[in-house]
Amino acid sequence: MGTDFHVPAGELCRRQARIQAKLQEKDIDGLLIVQRVDLFYFSGTAQSGFLYMPAEGDPLLMIKKYLPRARRESALLNLTAIGSIRQIPHRIADTYGRLPGTLGLEMDVLPVNYFNKLRNLLGVRDYVDAAPLILATRMIKSDWEIDQMAQTAALSQRTFDYMTTTIRPGLSEIEFTGMYEAFARKWGHGGMLRVRDFLTEGYAWHLLSGTSGGMVGVLDSPASGEGTSAAFPCGAGGRRLAANEPIMIDFSCVLNGYHMDETRMFAIGDMPARAMRACQAAMEIHDAVLEKVRPGVTLGDLFDVSVDRAAALGYADPYLGPPGSKVTFIGHGIGLELVEAPIIARGRDIPLEAGMTLALEPKLVFENEFSAGIEDVFRVTETGYQMVSQVPGKIFIC
Incomplete structure (x- = not known):
């Protein structure tokens, strides 16, 4: 830095x-x-x-x-x-x-x-x-760029580690996000997330706890959360973190201009059984998509794999948003901007190429109840994929 x-x-x-x-x-x-x-x-x-x-x-x-x-x-x-x-x-x-x-x-x-x-x-x-x-x-990243993203990934992992030691009941969503964002800023987080779409605002505080995770809204994302007001109706809000409920933390980190975008599920005390099963299903969908990654496979193929696996697991209705509010993508390119080409979406016939870096984010939304999901960044290689994310792929029970 x-x-x-x-x-x-x-x-x-x-x-x-x-x-x-x-x-x-x-x-x-x-x-x-x-x-x-x-x-x-x-x-x-x-x-x-x-x-x-x-x-x-x-x-x-x-x-x-x-x-x-x-x-x-x-x-x-x-x-x-x-x-x-x-x-x-x-x-x-x-x-x-x-x-x-x-x-x-x-x-x-x-x-x-x-x-x-x-x-x-x-x-x-x-x-x-x-x-x-x-x-x-x-869209095609060099080894030098991958090294920059790996450094951002290390900072992101360090920040997730900090979350596990500081999360506690009673903190508001926005208060806790301010704590871990300040920690990340101390170690080099650039603060400003770059986004290309003029209608999109990048922010690092997308924490949705309990029923906030079941709130659909303005974002082109499965769930928007409560936000801080009608003027900024997405991300963390004033709701207090509570024990024994699902907490989804979608954290975006940037270092020297290069972004990471990762999601992990947290619970303070215990994760409710129904939410635990949904979290595990999201992880299984995530892994099923990665198994298919290799040059030549199309972006639409990956999307279809995820939808089929969600249905096979019994989660067709909440997958990618509740019925009537579903998104049609499961991931996006990432690098100097938080969302870049290409987009892993339905019907996209663009083939994967070695050097692409993508954030994969299968998520389930139970409207007015909670969200469950995972997000990781990976690189397409000549024979498959390589993880760029360094945060352990698990559910954090604190």
Whole structure:
């Protein structure tokens, strides 16, 4: 953790080569990267600026603020200061001799007004959505990235260990999440969870105890929980933790920009028998999916395996939410953003590839009663999978 963290030059070069190959394949002359996470991925710095990636040649990093820090953080060779976005077309033309005929932009995240401003300013002939190319590049993680995620996983495990020693009846859900989040922050948790969808807010305090776990709501998730108010109606709320009830803790951890997303079931004293059986069923579904993981198997295949196993275990109704409120996914890619491509969902015919990192989260929701589930992060390998998560795959009775 800290200011000594840098993305190696070789890592940036490999990323550059992969995105440029995709640009050439699609006959896109250049790519202008604006979104903060994409900028960091391809440049190694998250300072305010713009990265122009030509289909061939070295990229150009244009920094509004703050160039000296960007120079310390980024291993790119071409960095320059700009006073405003009006200078972008001139810098590109001066560096490459011309403006691109076709320019790729991150159209999945650019606000309409900002896109129109860039379009009017740049005067490029054609604009295309390059977000799918960026996401496909980021979807395959290098060994260096896996090592970063392993370090985040170690911090997450340390935080779950802390939870087991401090959880107690009488604490409110939000109070306890504040305790373990503060612990994680002390050891490097970045605090800010990065999410790409403009309607989604990342937060680390998704703790649902007892009946809170049976509350469906705003989240595109099996259960939302109570939340702190109608203004933030998801995650932990004011309900007090109690003995002998199921407590689901879905904790998201981030270190040096790389995320982990893990869920474990807790109980103080004893886990009720019905909840225990549901927790064990979720774990069995989780393991059944992992048994099928290997390159070439589609995301939809994994989803179907989970649904079939849930039905075989007698949990078709509560699986992935109560009837009428079910979600159609069981996992998601993860890395520099909490939720990335690809999504393990019904009907997705995208095949698994070595290097993908995914969070697998089968969950059962008994409406107005409780939730049960588990979530782990794994990496697809050439022959199967490798766990990235380090938290023991068990039910914690404290």
